[in-house]
Amino acid sequence: MKHFNIAVIAGDGIGPEVIAEGKKVFSGIAEMDGGFSVSFEDFPWGCEYYLKTGEMMPTDGLDILKPFDAIYLGAVGYPGVPDHVSLGGLLLQIRRGFDEYINLRPVRLLKGAPCPLANVLPDDINMIVVRENSEGEYANVGAHLYPGTEREMALQTGVFSRHGCERVIRYAYELARLEKRSLTSISKGNALRYSMVFWDEIFAEIGREYPDVETHSLLVDAASMFFVKDPGRFEIVVTSNLFGDILTDLGAAIAGGMGLAAGANLNPERKYPSMFEPIHGSAPDIAGQETANPLASIWSISQMLEFLHEQEWAERILSAIETLLVERRTLTPDLGGSAKTSEIGAAILEILER
């Protein structure tokens, strides 16, 4: 029997609460299916670990994670640990260390999900954002010069390699071809004339190999406007690390909220494990109160199953989430319900069992 061995880093704040529900769903599905089994190994890494050890994860953390079929991550960050330390030492280190260069983030308004936009129907918002996830603005290259003087300055360098741009852009073209949908590249060539002009050139260049794919190019400022005024124009979107970060939070805002936004950090070659996470933060203010919405975390289990070639279960989870939203019986407070975090996994399984 097929077996999936999943590394779990529940992390900080609401991480453990929402991850628990995703695990329930995966385990329940394995039982229903009968064709595969799953086991989870929990790693207590994160800010508490940092306060004890001075590191967000052990020095050989990546070696420990490497044999797993996938990584399931909750959330990282807690007051008292600077964000660039906590995120840089765990989330971003895994993304880069395992060359998870594709960050796949669906922006899809399910039926029953709340939307702050007037005159938008669920089917109007249904895009997939392919975010570059290994370099670009997040390359972590920079300097802090002349500290303590009037000449003090900080330099932050975005690194856009041909290799790095080509592979994410090509991935997006392949996805657009496969799904027979248009592809929009979002950049900022009019002001960032090194990085973004280079990006635009590569986007046009690779496009010549995909004459069947309809393409568009937008400036990031205009794109953020259209996310609000006309989100239906986007199908597959490809963009840089930073722009993808901003646009997918904006995407979450228009498509049901952060409680419904999942993301997959993929190493498509499967040389290293891929990582699946809700894209929300650790929300320390509501941690432990059982009010956090675990649907994003469950949605990322759907993404994990898709990557593990269990496409049918991936789709069934998504429609179970949609059913839950439409029936409105078991929802967390952010969605207007009064259910506890710990009730949601069972509610999803109940729908799947019908």
Place this chain on the structure above:
Amino acid sequence: MKHFNIAVIAGDGIGPEVIAEGKKVFSGIAEMDGGFSVSFEDFPWGCEYYLKTGEMMPTDGLDILKPFDAIYLGAVGYPGVPDHVSLGGLLLQIRRGFDEYINLRPVRLLKGAPCPLANVLPDDINMIVVRENSEGEYANVGAHLYPGTEREMALQTGVFSRHGCERVIRYAYELARLEKRSLTSISKGNALRYSMVFWDEIFAEIGREYPDVETHSLLVDAASMFFVKDPGRFEIVVTSNLFGDILTDLGAAIAGGMGLAAGANLNPERKYPSMFEPIHGSAPDIAGQETANPLASIWSISQMLEFLHEQEWAERILSAIETLLVERRTLTPDLGGSAKTSEIGAAILEILER
């Protein structure tokens, strides 16, 4: 009598159409007021000029502009001239060359203006974004390495000087103190650990001098979400060049559209002339059709008058725009009307004369 000498760069696309209306309004006001006069000198710089001369403006362009009381700019950019050439050679060069380090952009939903957000009332959106406008991500520092090889890469360096950060952040604190409103700094310290951590430190440091000002700090991704979900939480906002660019287009989307978004590029010390512009682009697809909305361009005349110490007229123009929106008699197609661009200036003056 006081006299204002304004340099006009109408620029490309719809620039000339929308600028013409702003000039009408300024001239009409000077007549009504009787206490000051205005003259405009037109400079035919932009993409057509570039195609003839190879430059977006003459080499001594800045020297020519320097004696003016203000610069009134339409829009820059036209197909056939790469955006980084046209913008870099005119708009961005003036911003940097005249040390217009404050980009002041009101995001305010006037009564009668369209809003794509459900459940938002005009008074709910009323913020001023103070965007850094001279350095940061737009410093224009970078490199294109190993072209034509597999190792090809582009580097784009953001430059954040203490001087540059301090002055814009201090400006924003002063504004917040003056207006007795809260101040929100928007950055991205969790991922950009050189530039944005430095920004955050300076924001906190200067804050100690302003204990009376209520402050908030937000990550740019979270901020873009809140622009949509809860724009009422923002009063005065201070942010970097790139983030300000993105957030003010998003701001335009939620506050009436690009036809209603104005921006002031200020050199607060008045050592060099400041520049006022609608923040929309040149929209070559609709140029010459008399359908462009000149209200943003007229709003930027309001900003210009405020900077020229004609505060009362600045406010009267804004309320005339609001009256026009509420009465709905003379609006351009983007606002659901059928008026021509060239009718709007007169309509505003008619309201001002009532």
